[in-house]
């Protein structure tokens with residue numbers, strides 16, 4: 001499976017006992033339209049996953065934490081920071097998510113979505129989050 005990768009990858013894998021290798025499926029969800037609800041505000045992958053091949057998901061999650069923590073520090077009431085946070089970040093992160101999905105489709109074809117995009121039946125616990133549109 002990794003024969004086309006740099007030889008170092010094979011060396012690393014062969015030196016790890018198989019019990020220590022974690023194999024997880026990759027899931028994606030449509031960006032949520034609303035990040036805060038009541039006294040909870042989602043950040044990072046919880047509200048705007050980026051496909052894992054472009055190196056942006058972690059970067060955007062860190063930017064979220066930066067902006068949200070600064071807004072909370074400025075507000076007398078934490079809840080006031082939530083809508084301002086979404087207003088500040090929404091346009092940028094959604095542009096990134098949409099752009100990288102397009103790139104993923106160009107690179108891997110539309111079938112990419114078949115194994116990447118989570119199905120409705122997997123979302124039982126998330127049904128009440130507005131904006132979920134899978």
Ligand SMILES: Cc1cc2nc3c(=O)[nH]c(=O)nc-3n(C[C@H](O)[C@H](O)[C@H](O)COP(=O)(O)OP(=O)(O)OC[C@H]3O[C@@H](n4cnc5c(N)ncnc54)[C@H](O)[C@@H]3O)c2cc1C
Pocket residue numbers: 026043044045046050052053054055056057058059060061
């Ligand atoms: C294969 C792969 C490669 C990637 N490469 C890159 C890259 O090169 N650069 C980049 O910027 N991004 C990359 N990403 C994306 C990046 O890892 C994520 O976007 C980033 O980790 C999101 O951060 P987060 O804090 O939002 O969520 P997470 O990192 O997923 O953190 C959520 C945390 O919450 C914990 N948690 C979950 N449920 C509960 C619960 N009920 N109670 C308590 N804790 C809970 C989880 O254990 C986890 O520690 C990659 C992702 C993948 C899958």
